[in-house]
Structure formats: structure tokens, C-alpha cells
Amino acid sequence: MCDEQSNDIGDLVPDDTIVFRGCSKRNFLTQSKDGVQAEAFQKDGRNHRDGLSLASEIIESVRYFKKNYGAIHIRVGDIHALGRGLEVRYDATDPRHILIRNMPCIDRSPEERLQAESIASELAYIAQIASPIPIPVPPIINPE
């Protein structure tokens, strides 16, 4: 699998945790905005070098996007229960940043793409919509 970077990977996230993935593209949700599409869980090796990013809070899942189209949520235990070898782990440098590790990449070999496409479909099936509309992101206020 294509997790090229393994620095600062923290502990496993407990199974009863709900995690969020921001919608950075409109097609992460269906056109009628009543379902999650596999596109929300496509991992490419160029941009996701340490895993597919999630967040512990809905705001954090969209904070660094130029534009967002809502967010989805998913229970960590459901990801582990897929039986695909995926691991949900904390970023050791930022407990709000969470990574799905061991995901195959979509932009490598056809063999890896076959796995990546099917895992994306299964993750989309268990994910739910947290917000079908763009989430306003409040600015970070420095305590000074």
C-alpha cells in the first residue's frame, strides 16, 4: 500500500470514535446530496503520502480547504470492521488530524487501483452525511 511517510503516526483511534472527512469536491456527495460517493475516499499517492486525512471535529475537517461542500462522518469501528487491513490512527503532532492508514492508492498500478476503487465504495457505504451544505469556518484566534 502506498503510505510513503510513516513519521509522526500515533496511536490507533478507539473504535467508538466518530471521525469527519471534509468534502473538498462537490462529487463527494451524490447530486441529490442524500448519499456519500466513492469519490470521497479516493486516495492518491501524490497528495496523501501518509494516509487519507480525517479529522476529530467537523470544522477541522474543512478548515484548510479553499472551498468546502459539506462533510461526512464515519465510525472508526466500522472502518476497522471492513476487514481490509485499514488502520485509523492519530497524527502524533496534531490530535485533531486523523489518518486512515494502509489504503491502496488510485494512481499507481491497475492492481492497486482495483483494490482502491472497491475500498472507496465500501467506505462510502458506511459513511454518513454530517453536513450536505458548505460549513462556515471561523478564523483561528490567537490568544494574545
Added chain:
Amino acid sequence: MSLAATMERSLERELKHTSTATYRADTIFNLGILNALIDASSDMDLYESDEELHPSAKLLKIAANTLSGTPIEHAEIAPYLGEINVTWKKYGRRVKAIFGPSPNTFMIYREEMEEGKVIDKKLEANADPGKLHKSIEWLYGPAKHVR
């Protein structure tokens, strides 16, 4: 100039210099499909950032010709890292035509899901229009696993 405008100008030039009796390898057979591909490629809501690679004009033309004769009314079209992908879904089945990023790359992914699990899947790395038509037939056909 936007990608859509560039494509339209390129197409106008091409049509101007192509007589109705002349067919070249890159003659566009289905302008409706090409327009749908251009629309999706120009839709910035389908890109994660301004820097994300767009599909090339050459790729869009090849994809349009490959899709000629294929119903795309209910398909979803989306760019992805220089690719242009066309996806059909029906009854837990998904067929995805994957074009690019290089113009000579055409793959077909198809899967069947049951209760949230992919029970069968296949990736055709060296696809052609005939294989795509078979996949579309399978999508709308009776329930059975991917062959």
C-alpha cells in the same frame, strides 16, 4: 482563457478544416458527449485546488470518440488528477470508464456490491469501446457476479 473556451476554439478550427467527406483519426463523432466532458472538466467544484491537473484537450477528444454510441444521460462525469472518469450506477453495480491521464490510457472498473461489501470486481486495463458496451449491458442486466 478557460479550458472550455480553448476547447471550443480548437473544435471550431477543426470543423472549419474538415470537409464532410473526410474522416481523420481525431474527427469528433459526438459533439454532445464532448461538450459534456468539457463541461465537467471546466467545473472547478470538481477540483480540490486550482493546481490540480486538468485532463488534456486531446484526452477529452479521444474519450468523446470512445464514448460515441454509449448512453451518458445518467452517467456522472468528473475529472480526477488529469483523468476524465465517467461512472454509471445501477442496483448496487458501478461501471467506471477511466480515461487518462495519458491519452492512450483507457480502463474500465466494474463492481457489484451487496449489503455494503464489494462481492465482485474487475479492472480492465486495456479497455476498448466493445468492452465498455459489454460492461454497460452487464450494469443493466440480471443480477450475477462480474465475469
